[in-house]
Amino acid sequence: MQATGWGALPMLAVMLPVLAMVVALPLGARRAERLTLAMLPAGLALAIGTAVAVQVGGAPVVHLLGHWSPPLGLAFRADGLAAAMLLTAAVVIGAVAIFARADFGTKAGQPERREAFAFWPLLLAVWSAINLAVVANDLFTLYVALELLTFAAMPLVCLDGSRTTMEAALRYLMFALLGSVLYLLGVALIYGACGTLDITLLARMAPDQPAVILAIVLMTVGLLAKTALLPLHLWLPPAHAGAPAAASAVLSALVIKGSFVLLLRLWFGVMAGQPMPGAAQILAGLGAAAILLGSVAALREARLKLLVAYSTVAQIGYLFLMFPLLASVAADSQVAAMAWSGGAVQAVSHAFAKAAMFLAAGIMAARFGHDRIVELGGAGRAMPVTLLTFGLAGLSLMGVPPSGGFAAKWLLLSAAIGAGQWWWALVVLGGGLLTGGYVYRVLASGLRAGEGAPDPAPIAWQRDGVALGLAVISVVLGFLPLAAFGLVQVGRLGVLP
Amino acid sequence: MSATIFGLLGAALVGIGLFGMLVRVSGVLRLLSFNVLGGGIFLVFGVVARRGAGAGLAGDPVPQALVLTGIVVAFAATTLAVALLLRLGRDGE
Numbered sequence: 001m002q003a004t005g006w007g008a009l010p011m012l013a014v015m016l017p018v019l020a021m022v023v024a025l026p027l028g029a030r031r032a033e034r035l036t037l038a039m040l041p042a043g044l045a046l047a048i049g050t051a052v053a054v055q056v057g058g059a060p061v062v063h064l065l066g067h068w069s070p071p072l073g074l075a076f077r078a079d080g081l082a083a084a085m086l087l088t089a090a091v092v093i094g095a096v097a098i099f100a101r102a103d104f105g106t107k108a109g110q111p112e113r114r115e116a117f118a119f120w121p122l123l124l125a126v127w128s129a130i131n132l133a134v135v136a137n138d139l140f141t142l143y144v145a146l147e148l149l150t151f152a153a154m155p156l157v158c159l160d161g162s163r164t165t166m167e168a169a170l171r172y173l174m175f176a177l178l179g180s181v182l183y184l185l186g187v188a189l190i191y192g193a194c195g196t197l198d199i200t201l202l203a204r205m206a207p208d209q210p211a212v213i214l215a216i217v218l219m220t221v222g223l224l225a226k227t228a229l230l231p232l233h234l235w236l237p238p239a240h241a242g243a244p245a246a247a248s249a250v251l252s253a254l255v256i257k258g259s260f261v262l263l264l265r266l267w268f269g270v271m272a273g274q275p276m277p278g279a280a281q282i283l284a285g286l287g288a289a290a291i292l293l294g295s296v297a298a299l300r301e302a303r304l305k306l307l308v309a310y311s312t313v314a315q316i317g318y319l320f321l322m323f324p325l326l327a328s329v330a331a332d333s334q335v336a337a338m339a340w341s342g343g344a345v346q347a348v349s350h351a352f353a354k355a356a357m358f359l360a361a362g363i364m365a366a367r368f369g370h371d372r373i374v375e376l377g378g379a380g381r382a383m384p385v386t387l388l389t390f391g392l393a394g395l396s397l398m399g400v401p402p403s404g405g406f407a408a409k410w411l412l413l414s415a416a417i418g419a420g421q422w423w424w425a426l427v428v429l430g431g432g433l434l435t436g437g438y439v440y441r442v443l444a445s446g447l448r449a450g451e452g453a454p455d456p457a458p459i460a461w462q463r464d465g466v467a468l469g470l471a472v473i474s475v476v477l478g479f480l481p482l483a484a485f486g487l488v489q490v491g492r493l494g495v496l497p
Numbered sequence: 498m499s500a501t502i503f504g505l506l507g508a509a510l511v512g513i514g515l516f517g518m519l520v521r522v523s524g525v526l527r528l529l530s531f532n533v534l535g536g537g538i539f540l541v542f543g544v545v546a547r548r549g550a551g552a553g554l555a556g557d558p559v560p561q562a563l564v565l566t567g568i569v570v571a572f573a574a575t576t577l578a579v580a581l582l583l584r585l586g587r588d589g590e
Contacts, residue, residue, distance in 0.1 A: 140563050147570050151577060163585065170524060170581045177531050177574055178518050184567060185511065185538045191560060192545035 001075055001200055006053040007063030010078040010135040013046040013086055017128035021121045029112035032120040033105055040094040043127065047090040051083040051487065060491035070138070070198035077137040077200065079491030081344050085134040085261060088351045091473065092253050093127045095466045099359050100246035102460050115159050119246075125152035126250055133258035139187050139197040142262055143180065146226060150176040153255045156247035157239045165242035168235070175225050175235040179259075182222030186215035190270075199269045203493045206273030219266055220283075226259035229283075229320060230290035233313045237297075240309035245362020248305070252312045252358060253351040260319055260347060268326055268340075269493035280327035287320030288427040295434035299441065304361045304371035307438055308354070314431065315350045315397060318412065319343055321424050325415045335418035337489055342411030344488040345477065349404025352474035353396040359467035360389040364446075373442055377450020385464040387446045392471035394439030396478070399432045404477025407485070504544040510537025524582050528575060535571045539564050 020039045024032035053061050060079040069075070078086065104119040106112050129148035136142050150173070158169035191197055193211040221232075228236040236256075240248045267280070294314030301307040322343035329335045363386045364379060365371040380387050399409035409428050416424040514534025521527045542564045549557035 140566070144566065144570065147574070151573065154577065158581075161584075166581055166585050170578065170585065173574070173578055173581065174518070174524075174527055174531075177578070180574075181514075181531065181534050181538060184535075185541065187563070188538060188541045188545055188560070191563070192541075192548065195549060 001062055001064070001069055001077075001198075003064045003067070003069075004057070004059065004062045006049065006057075006061050007076070009046050009050045009053060010061060010076050010082070010086065010131070011063045011065070013043060013050065013090075014076070014128055014131045014135060016042060016046070017124045017131070021124040021128065024121045024124065029104075029116040029120065030106045032117065033101070036097055036120045036124055037101075039124065040090075040097060044090040044094060047083070047086040050078050051087050054078060054080055054083045054490050055487050058490060070201055071196040074141055075137045075198065075200070076135045077491070078135045079493075080486075080488040081261065081264070081492075082134040083490075084344060084348055084488050085257065086131055088257075088348050089127060089130045089134075089254055092250070092351055092355045092470070093123065095355065095470050096246045096249050096359075097123060099249075099362075099463050099466045100244075102463055103244060103246060118155060118159060122152050122156050123246075123250070126156070126255065130254045130258050134261050137199050139190065139199065139202075142265075143184055143187055146183065146259060146262070147180055149255055149258050150180070150226070153247075153251055156250065157243045159244055159247065160242065162242065164238075168238040168242060172235040172239045175232065179222040179225035179232075182218045182225075186219035186222070189215035189218070199265055199493065202270045203272050207270070208274050212270075216266060216271060217279075220263065223259045223263045223266075224286075227256050227263065227316060227319075228313065229286055229316055230293060230313060231286070233290065233294070233316075236313060237306055237309040240312075240358075241303070241306055245358055245365070248309070248362070249355040249358040252309070253355040256312075256316065257347050257351060260316075264343070265493070267323065268331070272331060272493050275327040277324060277327045280323040283320050284324045284424060287317035287323075288424070290314060290317030290320075291427060291431040292317075292434070295431060295438065298438040299434065301438075302372055302374070304364065304373050304376070304442065305358075307373065307442065308357050308361050311357070311397065311435070311438065312354055314435070315346075315354065318346050318350075318409070318428070318431065321412050321416070321427065324421060325412070325419045325424070328421065329419050331492075335415050338411050338418065339415035340492060341485045341488055342408050342415055345404060345411065345485055346408035349396055349408055349474050349477050352470050352477070353393040353405065356389055356393040356467050356470035356474060357397075359463070359470065360386050360393070363463055363467065364390075373445050375450070376442070376445045377448040379446035379450070381449070383464075385468055387443065389464070389467045389471045390446075391439070391443055392468075392475055394435070394443070396471070396474040398435045398439060399428075402478035403475045405474070407478045407480070411485075500544050500547045503540055503547075507537045507540030507544060510534065510540065513537075524578070524585070528578050528582070531578075532571070532575060535567070539567060542567070 024035050060077050063076040065074045104116040132145035154173050158165040189211045193209045225232040291314045294310050298307045298310035322339045325339035396403040396405035399405040413425050413428050514530045517530025542560045546556040546560035
């Protein structure tokens with residue numbers, strides 16, 4: 001593998017936040033906050049630069065660490081999917097950082113608080129880890145990235161230090177640790193069988209030994225636990241229930257996507273030569289079950305925050321519908337391209353929509369002092385922008401045209417019909433209806449005239465603006481011409497020359 | 498020959514650890530199971546290093562380097578979990 005021009009961009013996108021995190025630790029809460037805010041434009045510029053370089057060059061951007069090329073050295077390889085995820089991460093982290101200033105900011109004259117001191121470095125750590133998880137091209141580096149992601153996200157869940165959130169954090173940590181040791185065992189088996197861990201080299205080798213198949217199975221199960229696909233989703237709703245809104249947004253929008261991207265790289269990179277249609281049907285079956293059961297749980301949930309969390313469980317299911325579609329057709333066919341774009345756009349649009357939804361839910365919970373859905377009456381009068389944000393994000397999750405969610409679901413639907421697997425098309429349509437049901441519940445309750453509605457006092461406009469901005473992005477993605485999604489096709493491993 | 502024995506030992510540890518992580522309810526026991534499982538995996542890495550050794554060398558250095566990183570990561574995970582368990586235990590009194 002050769003290094004390409006602009007390879008330093010994705011490398012810096014990984015290095016800058018982690019360096020800032022190390023520098024922020026001795027600086028204290030106040031200056032850590034300023035440092036994080038100063039990092040945002042730099043990180044966004046690096047992500048945009050990477051995306052432009054990938055799109056214009058039409059090839060992945062590769063950086064060789066220390067000029068050693070694999071198998072001896074390690075490579076960073078930013079393909080189209082990685083560039084899209086870098087951009088998503090930069091925008092979502094930026095929005096969350098601005099939103100979180102009200103909760104974790106240290107105002108002039110106030111003493112610094114423990115939560116504020118913990119929050120900013122952890123946010124930088126999550127950012128760096130998610131960037132590493134999408135650009136690293138070495139299975140062991142990816143293991144380290146996944147662990148960093150867990151170690152940074154887990155403390156965010158229990159920032160308030162109460163017993164319930166600590167228990168939720170411990171449960172999350174146990175699921176994540178089980179997932180990562182299974183993944184690590186797979187790494188050992190693959191190295192033993194192939195002698196390299198570089199994904200591109202492995203894809204060329206097209207390994208088919210039983211040890212590699214076993215390794216892929218172990219790693220898939222481990223990554224499913226980290227992605228929270230049903231039935232390994234049990235840690236996700238409790239983790240979200242007590243977490244601050246900003247942490248929930250990051251966890252649902254970004255953290256679980258890291259392991260998902262890695263799963264794609266395993267199945268359609270390392271194993272590109274040996275598609276496993278049978279196993280892929282099982283994965284999509286779990287995804288369909290997640291859509292159904294997650295949506296039903298969301299329909300029955302009494303608390304707004306948990307409703308949004310179960311909606312995440314359901315939306316993750318959509319991501320796995322692309323597996324059988326990709327596995328059953330030729331890698332360079334039109335249908336495979338549609339399925340790949342559909343999955344990638346779903347990951348991106350869900351990230352924006354869900355971050356917006358959690359932030360809106362956080363604003364409502366802060367104003368009402370609770371988040372019981374039936375008692376949200378009057379929200380439409382007291383905080384119209386917040387409810388609008390929730391509604392717009394909901395439209396994108398439902399897949400109502402024109403929105404990012406619609407583009408994703410349309411692509412998946414067309415790919416399912418193109419691949420002759422119409423049953424997945426039914427799942428996509430049914431899931432949209434169920435999503436409409438639970439979004440309606442919240443909106444209907446919020447638009448009623450209520451007893452306990454707070455006075456229409458002004459909310460910090462940045463908070464509402466940031467959440468609305470994210471929701472608008474998730475909708476505007478649907479206005480992009482389909483050709484714009486060509487970015488995520490660049491450097492797909494299965495169609496490597 | 499010794500590689501085979503160590504490999505089987507590693508497999509046994511992985512099995513015991515996995516069983517413990519899935520079956521145990523107590524946080525401390527689960528954490529210990531995680532460490533047993535991790536130890537088994539590190540042994541497997543050692544076996545991989547021995548079997549992939551070049552002529553005249555005791556072992557392939559790459560898996561040995563990976564094991565070192567793996568041990569550091571597992572240690573960090575264990576300390577995090579212990580810190581959480583201690584906090585939970587103290588709150589319970």
